[in-house]
Amino acid sequence: MKNDFSRCCSSLIPSRKTARFYLLCLLIALYMLAGAAIFSSLERPAELKAHQLWERRLRDFSHEHNISCEDLKSLLRYYEEARTAGIRADRGRALWDIPGAFYFTGTVVSTIGFGVTAPSTVTGKVLLVFYGLLGCSATILFFNLFLERVITLLSFLIFWCHRGRPGHSGLEGRTGEENRNEEWKPSVYQVTLILFFAVLLVACGAAFLYSTMEGWTYMESLYFCFVAFSTVGFGDFVSGQREHHEDTWAYQVANCLLMLLGVCCTYSLFNTISVIIKQGLNWMLTTLAWM
Structure with a gap:
């Protein structure tokens, strides 16, 4: 009974390659989570600031040129489609x-x-x-x-x-060739x-x-x-x-x-x-x- 139980437990233990694969998956996931937290803390404030700046510029431009925001956004959507074909402002x-x-x-x-x-x-x-x-x-x-x-x-x-070392001779025999x-x-x-x-x-x-x-x-x-x-x-x-x-x-x-x-x-x-x-x-x- 003990032998059967020990064999069953040993069969549940993953091999070294499988364990290494699982460990690598875990470390990569932790590495990605740590990177996400760091980059989010660094870049998220800049993203929010850029959104606020864009909305303000959009409103100022529409008021200055007497264009509705919806018409202006429609033009910008056309431009986003044109960028796929290589069209740029400059x-x-x-x-x-x-x-x-x-x-x-x-x-x-x-x-x-x-x-x-x-x-x-x-x-x-x-x-x-x-x-x-x-x-x-x-x-x-x-x-x-x-x-x-x-x-x-x-x-x-x-x-x-x-070979350039002093006292180093050529091949000294077949036995030491693999070691060299x-x-x-x-x-x-x-x-x-x-x-x-x-x-x-x-x-x-x-x-x-x-x-x-x-x-x-x-x-x-x-x-x-x-x-x-x-x-x-x-x-x-x-x-x-x-x-x-x-x-x-x-x-x-x-x-x-x-x-x-x-x-x-x-x-x-x-x-x-x-x-x-x-x-x-x-x-x-x-x-x-x-x-």
Whole structure:
């Protein structure tokens, strides 16, 4: 009877992988709740203040030009519909010429999705589903291969550093070859540190370019780099959308290359950080089991 009861209890205990999954879900939920509380306390007062300012400006404009608020709101609704087609109050660059469409496809396959450009035709929306499915899959594969190349390059550099040590001879036999190969492989902490500095270097250089070409402050440019490179893509800042940018081909090419390099490095950094988080979850499970 005791054996049956113990077997029943042991079957109810989740495996280590399942427990790690549940623990990660719990931590992510708590992380999101904490973030929601912090951002709500920071941004909600500004949102209410912006609503009050907008209502006051709307009333002042309607009184000044003798227009009813309903007619003015109706015009604004038409303008909101026009924004989907790329219409702006200040004229910007063309959105659906070849360079503009190429910029759009880049935001699709990289999963950035700024939201400035979106297909308005039914055919374009249907095509985007299948185009994005294949394009995003191929791009994620490209990011993974990029991370493999980074690890291979670091292994090569560590190998040459070991060979350059005084008193280090060549291969000393087949028995120690596997140990040396493991020794030459970089740790996840080394890869994370190098990728972090790579992302920081690319972001700082790109922020200098964007602050010069877009008229943003340097902090706004750094903020845009993180939002774009992490593929969050809020759309509050978007590069290369001004009218005169159509004539600056060098800036358009540099913008695309910086986006590609920044997303590759940041995606690889996210991968290595996720490995460290996984190690932390294993340590937490081991500690809980010991307790």
